[in-house]
Amino acid sequence: MAEELRFFLRIALYVVAASIAYWIMAKEHAGTVLFLFLAAGCFFFVGAIAHLLRQTHSEIRVDDAQRLHKNRTLDMIDRVIGFEEHPGDASGGPMTLQEQAVPTASVWPIVGAVCVFLFVMGLLFGAWLWVPAILLGLYVARGWLTQLSR
Amino acid sequence: MATVEQRVGHHDIAHHERSGVVDWITTIDHKKVGILYIVTAMTFFVISGLLALAMRAELAFPGLQFLSAQTYNEFFTMHGTGMIFFFATPLVIGLANYFTPLQIGAADVAYPRLNAMTYWMSLLGALTAFSGFLTTSGAAAFGWTAYSPLTNGTYSPGHGADFWLIGVTMSGTATILGSINLMATIFGMRAPGMTMFRMSVFNWNILITMALIMFSFPALSAGLIMTFIDRHLGGHFFNPAVGGDAVLYQHIFWFFGHPEVYIVILPFFGIITEIIPVFSRKPIFGYRGFVLASLLIGIYSFSVWAHHMFATGVVNGPFFSATSMLIAVPTGIKFFNWIATMWRGKLSFTTPMLFCMGFLFTFLIGGITGVYLAAPAIDYSLTDTYYVVAHLHFVLFGGSAFAIFAGLYFWVPKMTGKMMDERLGKTSFWLMLVGMWITFYPQFQLGIDGMPRRVADYADTASFDRLNLISSIGSGILALGILVFIINFFRSMRTGKTAGNDPWEGYSLEWATTSPPPHHNFYRLPPIRSERPVFDEREALRQRAAEIKAGP
Numbered sequence: 001m002a003e004e005l006r007f008f009l010r011i012a013l014y015v016v017a018a019s020i021a022y023w024i025m026a027k028e029h030a031g032t033v034l035f036l037f038l039a040a041g042c043f044f045f046v047g048a049i050a051h052l053l054r055q056t057h058s059e060i061r062v063d064d065a066q067r068l069h070k071n072r073t074l075d076m077i078d079r080v081i082g083f084e085e086h087p088g089d090a091s092g093g094p095m096t097l098q099e100q101a102v103p104t105a106s107v108w109p110i111v112g113a114v115c116v117f118l119f120v121m122g123l124l125f126g127a128w129l130w131v132p133a134i135l136l137g138l139y140v141a142r143g144w145l146t147q148l149s150r
Numbered sequence: 151m152a153t154v155e156q157r158v159g160h161h162d163i164a165h166h167e168r169s170g171v172v173d174w175i176t177t178i179d180h181k182k183v184g185i186l187y188i189v190t191a192m193t194f195f196v197i198s199g200l201l202a203l204a205m206r207a208e209l210a211f212p213g214l215q216f217l218s219a220q221t222y223n224e225f226f227t228m229h230g231t232g233m234i235f236f237f238a239t240p241l242v243i244g245l246a247n248y249f250t251p252l253q254i255g256a257a258d259v260a261y262p263r264l265n266a267m268t269y270w271m272s273l274l275g276a277l278t279a280f281s282g283f284l285t286t287s288g289a290a291a292f293g294w295t296a297y298s299p300l301t302n303g304t305y306s307p308g309h310g311a312d313f314w315l316i317g318v319t320m321s322g323t324a325t326i327l328g329s330i331n332l333m334a335t336i337f338g339m340r341a342p343g344m345t346m347f348r349m350s351v352f353n354w355n356i357l358i359t360m361a362l363i364m365f366s367f368p369a370l371s372a373g374l375i376m377t378f379i380d381r382h383l384g385g386h387f388f389n390p391a392v393g394g395d396a397v398l399y400q401h402i403f404w405f406f407g408h409p410e411v412y413i414v415i416l417p418f419f420g421i422i423t424e425i426i427p428v429f430s431r432k433p434i435f436g437y438r439g440f441v442l443a444s445l446l447i448g449i450y451s452f453s454v455w456a457h458h459m460f461a462t463g464v465v466n467g468p469f470f471s472a473t474s475m476l477i478a479v480p481t482g483i484k485f486f487n488w489i490a491t492m493w494r495g496k497l498s499f500t501t502p503m504l505f506c507m508g509f510l511f512t513f514l515i516g517g518i519t520g521v522y523l524a525a526p527a528i529d530y531s532l533t534d535t536y537y538v539v540a541h542l543h544f545v546l547f548g549g550s551a552f553a554i555f556a557g558l559y560f561w562v563p564k565m566t567g568k569m570m571d572e573r574l575g576k577t578s579f580w581l582m583l584v585g586m587w588i589t590f591y592p593q594f595q596l597g598i599d600g601m602p603r604r605v606a607d608y609a610d611t612a613s614f615d616r617l618n619l620i621s622s623i624g625s626g627i628l629a630l631g632i633l634v635f636i637i638n639f640f641r642s643m644r645t646g647k648t649a650g651n652d653p654w655e656g657y658s659l660e661w662a663t664t665s666p667p668p669h670h671n672f673y674r675l676p677p678i679r680s681e682r683p684v685f686d687e688r689e690a691l692r693q694r695a696a697e698i699k700a701g702p
Contacts, residue, residue, distance in 0.1 A: 003346035010445065010449065011448075011449050014449045014452075015452060015453075021469065022453070022469055025466050025468065026465070026469055028465070030402075031455075031456065034369065038365055041364075042365075104179060105178060106266065107175070108267075109265075109266035109267035110175055110270045112270075113271040113273075113274055114274070116271055116274075117271075117274045120316050121316065123316070123378070123382070124312050124316065144263065
């Protein structure tokens with residue numbers, strides 16, 4: 001199993017165990033909800049990465065010839081939370097991003113940040129600040145998206 | 151404006167070289183963004199440090215000297231805010247920005263423009279929070295934890311508190327975006343051969359830290375937005391008089407706050423783990439043990455938050471005590487591994503290595519005193535005393551800051567192409583070490599004697615007087631050490647020796663390129679067959695040279 005997947009799976013498994021123990025011991029709502037949100041976040045990443053890997057590799061499938069242990073249970077535990085690396089991983093990362101063209105300079109990041117700043121200050125000083133924030137935001141979005149095609 | 155077309159890694163880049171301010175404002179090069187982060191973070195370190203110096207000067211003697219109680223409250227609030235949110239956390243992102251792509255053999259981060267935008271958002275957030283000092287009501291004065299009800303309109307009227315809430319939320323959101331970017335970089339842009347278990351320990355720690363940020367900072371943003379709604383939009387989330395719950399804020403804040411402690415220490419564990427093997431001339435002892443320990447620290451840190459809330463009396467003591475003490479185990483693994491790495495090594499005590507030694511001694515004290523505070527019975531008597539201040543600073547100054555200075559002395563030659571002066575470096579180290587211990591060690595005793603923290607004045611007793619004066623003198627020595635570092639930096643940039651590509655004979659990939667690295671990072675990558683590819687290549691060349699010398 002790819003380490004990228006196991007990374008989130010380990011956190012998720014611990015958080016589920018901790019949230020159960022916490023609920024049994026404390027019967028406290030705020031902490032339990034926070035734990036559950038965290039577990040949901042981790043499982044989201046597990047699912048998303050598993051989906052990505054399935055599209056590009058057959059990493060999820062356990063091949064009998066690549067068994068680490070003779071015992072099936074030990075083998076599964078090792079693959080889920082262990083530290084052994086699949087020999088195939090050495091050829092490169094299993095989640096390698098596709099080729100992309102990027103500019104080396106862009107004015108849109110700083111203008112975008114100013115736009116966010118105007119928007120949040122509008123919460124404090126009045127909704128009128130949202131007008132320039134939204135107009136600027138649209139301008140930034142256009143510039144950002146079309147920068148690569150020019 | 152020159153235009154250079156380059157084929158770099160998997161990017162096709164039209165390289166527009168600009169000069170001066172425009173270049174820095176429009177840059178999306180991860181190295182320049184990293185430098186912007188680092189310079190900004192160091193600026194806020196100096197500003198927040200000056201606030202601390204003013205506070206220590208006030209506390210040198212009993213009675214109010216030159217700060218009012220309100221101004222003192224503003225100073226300690228903005229000192230903590232500056233150090234945690236605008237120094238330590240952005241510095242993590244800055245160092246990761248600069249060195250993560252280099253160490254995994256990538257040409258840039260996964261989303262370069264988003265990366266630049268997070269920096270500018272972070273800067274604007276920091277300036278907004280600190281601009282409270284310019285308002286008539288003054289800056290925020292409720293402590294960096296922003297507990298309710300101190301944040302409501304009654305106790306914190308005026309725009310200073312609002313600016314704090316908006317600034318920290320904006321900066322925190324930028325940090326979340328930055329963490330996603332760096333995580334995508336590590337997962338998706340590693341060079342061929344760079345498997346997860348061939349990454350440097352620094353990168354592993356960055357990866358774990360980014361996961362901590364991604365899962366914990368949303369809780370902070372949520373808590374601060376709820377506070378803002380309570381202040382301005384008629385909300386009652388934290389107002390018990392109308393069905394809210396002030397303790398709920400503490401749960402939300404510390405669900406972020408304790409992972410935050412590890413966010414500002416794990417990357418620096420990584421720096422220490424980079425430096426010690428290089429200056430011990432040995433491989434890391436127990437690479438996978440280090441990775442496992444970092445993972446465990448990261449995972450456990452999500453289940454310890456309420457040890458900050460023992461004194462509320464409404465949290466489960468045994469659960470949080472047990473999980474908090476559990477963190478000492480992986481931290482102990484790291485300590486043993488660092489010592490084992492140095493054991494029988496060929497040690498050379500350069501400035502970076504000295505800072506690592508300082509880190510080991512001071513962080514150990516910070517860690518052990520944390521174990522005491524994890525015991526509810528001890529915490530009840532020491533909570534909100536200077537003992538906690540001392541513990542916090544032994545962890546965050548003795549730990550994080552020492553590791554940061556170790557990292558800066560280690561990596562500034564790579565970033566600038568200039569060596570920093572060793573004599574001044576060692577002077578700054580000894581001043582900072584001595585200053586740090588004289589400042590914060592007496593504060594343990596002050597706490598045990600019952601001096602509360604966050605007070606501008608204290609009872610005129612012999613014990614408090616003497617220890618406070620010693621602590622204030624120490625802070626002056628500490629500041630002197632930092633001043634020597636600043637002088638050393640600027641002097642070295644002007645007159646320092648040329649660093650060369652690999653001045654320390656380092657192990658990881660950043661030492662395989664020029665100092666400073668070119669825009670696309672590498673002209674060629676060495677083969678990656680272990681977690682120290684540059685060492686492997688250097689050794690292979692040495693062996694080959696020896697074979698040629700020996701003849702057929």
